[in-house]
Amino acid sequence: MELEIRKLTPDLAEDYARFFDTTPIMSRETA
């Protein structure tokens, strides 16, 4: 699969939050 891997930088903070907003999953730290 053709992916672009981007290192997380401050300008990606909103992208980061939106990914979690829209991805239905539960973290292991809550288990």
Add this chain to the structure above:
Amino acid sequence: MKCYCVTWRNDDSYVGNDHWYPTEEERRAHAIQFVKAGSIQGYLAYHGDEIVGWCNATGNCLRGVNYLRAYWPIEESHENIRVKSIFCFMIAPNMQRQGIATQLTERICNDAAADGFEFVEAYAYKESGGSDHEFGGPLAMYEKCGFYQCGERDGRVVMRKALK
């Protein structure tokens, strides 16, 4: 429940039980602050304009590692040995098992080597099963990426890749 991956970060606010926040709204707001401050570290995988994966990979994250040490047989930290820890993957459900975690891991290892880290380390489960076990990444993926098992306790496996 959405975590926003706030547990795995490297900053001075990580004390006591403050690695976690009780509501999603708090976690989201803190996550944005932590990303902007550079204390949440990792990589996003984009497929076109869509984000399809995330991996939290943090360097010398002593508080996070100490937290996991209660569960995984992690070696004691040494001041002069730099370790990049892979704490968690999150892959969009419709994009899983298509090699996204592998590409993320390969990039993490390449960057960690370039940045002078001695090891990349991950905290996985011997047996897959249940969503909780998926977040650490599968053993087979790590082995394919050149990691070896350097400790196991109660089905929890520390995987390491030497970079030097």
